[in-house]
Amino acid sequence: MSRIEDVARIAGVSTATVSRALRGLPKVSEDTRARVLAAATELDYVASPTAASLASGKTRVVGVVVPYVTRWYFAQLISGASRVLRDHGYHVLLLDVGDNGPQRTMLLDSRMLSKRVDAVLVLSLQLHAVELDLLRRLRLPVVTVGTRTEGWPSVSIDDVEVARTATRHLVDLGHRDIAFVGGEPTPHPDFATPSDRRRGYEEVMAENGLTVAPDRVVSADWSVRGGAAAGERLLSATPRPTAVFVASDEMAMGLLHTAGRLGVRVPDELSVVGVDDHEQAWVHGLTTVSQPVQHEGEEASRLLLEALARRGKRGQAPDARSDSAHDADAEAVIVPTQLLVRGSTGPLVPALPAERRAHARSTVQAGR
Amino acid sequence: MSRIEDVARIAGVSTATVSRALRGLPKVSEDTRARVLAAATELDYVASPTAASLASGKTRVVGVVVPYVTRWYFAQLISGASRVLRDHGYHVLLLDVGDNGPQRTMLLDSRMLSKRVDAVLVLSLQLHAVELDLLRRLRLPVVTVGTRTEGWPSVSIDDVEVARTATRHLVDLGHRDIAFVGGEPTPHPDFATPSDRRRGYEEVMAENGLTVAPDRVVSADWSVRGGAAAGERLLSATPRPTAVFVASDEMAMGLLHTAGRLGVRVPDELSVVGVDDHEQAWVHGLTTVSQPVQHEGEEASRLLLEALARRGKRGQAPDARSDSAHDADAEAVIVPTQLLVRGSTGPLVPALPAERRAHARSTVQAGR
DNA sequence: CTGAAAGCGCTTACAG
């Protein structure tokens, strides 16, 4: 492997000039630049990223933190984010911490981040307090997706609105006994997706004078299997709900599977609406509120690149006061979502008029 | 951020000793080690990976090359591989080259790899000739999954056997008119999966005296949508095949969707068997030949760690002859697969005895 | 527009 010195010798200039010419910095004469490029090409020279990092203090690497690479949603985010980063000359260090709970791999403990990356993308993951501290101490630019942390830009969807749209769709179809399958609620205020989607559902129910009986709300772990299990509980009740709003398509697919197994016909006996527009939602004819996941990843990368650019312009943060990695007015991008009606939802069919109506009335009356 | 010098001063030793103590090298007295650790803890010291890399020539980073993060199969591989790597102190640089064709991002052009990583994992991806050259010139340890390149260890399944198992299952059920949906064949001899799966199918057909009419073989792009399109062609034929072996579960799910849309009953009118045991195969009741994808990723990482260890022991490769990154007898691990029978396959139902029999006989006779 | 030289923060023979 050739070094910068070799190039300098062949081009007949100093290493400083080689460095400037190769990085496209100004104040290098065209003639000199050409000679340097020729020499570099001849030697197949590529600057050592390691040496460049040590000297410049920049790694050109972005850490991307995810709980699971294997879930569709996260893979989409990674894909979108990494494409944009790569197009801007950044590499992706994948930090698959393996879980969303308190037991997961800690960024700090494993020294995964320290001095390795220029910035961090946190994808729908609740960081622990020590990790937040670490990132803040490191003064790294951070952008989050799906969570909202003070001082850091974020990209997300309006989870309350998503749930409202889905639930309203079911109400508009005449359903009154509408159940909800949500993600496990978390104690973290920053990761509001589970509670927001539930809130949107409850709001629309209330606005339409519909009460939510406790047994109509079930939590699952966002997986297909979890959704199937939630379906067992919901669909074995008597009377059954006539519609379900499921907080993710993967869980909705699981629920559809259970419905099929139990012989519950969709949409005649049960309407189901999910969230995401998962790649396979159409295979199941699943009505859903779609979100542009890849786009969210791209957008997050762009925000990160902007922060990196700001930081580069300013040089090192001179003092805590003007720390651009922690803006009070950090941008919060909300991307649009859209209801996609497919075959899994349909108008309420009063198959058992008396029973249904009685139940609807009784649950309404049971409300407080 | 504290530097090694700070730790040395506080501990009252040289930086060399700090370096040795912190890395757990032998020949450091217990007493000294304890003092160094205490000082490091006090200062929250973490060695700069960048400086360490420059000095040692090792980055502790492994490049993981994939065509798409978003496909289930690749996400599983990444997940398995990165867990093992992380547990051994290696980071993952994700190189999502975005496609499997000739137009994809080149590792060489973008200087993605040069001097950034200690080793490379190539996941079911056909490298171009220039990339192979690059990797060989760089003398990096490389392990491949799903492809076989001379000199590099690999992990894969026996694709011919997988296809044989699936096809035999259909034959055993009495089917004679069995179609095949495969991945697009590639011109690369190293990436034999598409042709191997087709070959296994053809072998079993021939062994059972069954001929394969040209219109019973369709290619798709491994996606759900591609499988659905393949289903259109296959299921609109008259007579229809009574069974299909589909080279991946995702394509099989697409085909099942088309069958449902066209009113073709599974398994009464059509048996379908896939490959992978995709996370959602059970939701569709899909019979499949399962492969332990995560495990393959883990196994590949282990082979890579072994190569890294060998290399570390030997020091730098002294000459081309003993270059361990290119062993002639590189290990080729074949992991076992298994037929998983679910509801999508069933015995041949002679719904239209005359027609079926006539067709079976004619195709047999058409054979050469 | 260009160069000499310091410095980034470690690791690693070498010597003792």
Add this chain to the structure above:
DNA sequence: CTGAAAGCGCTTACAG
């Protein structure tokens, strides 16, 4: 078991 010193290969003020 420990230290002094060279060296990894760049970038970046500084000076001209």
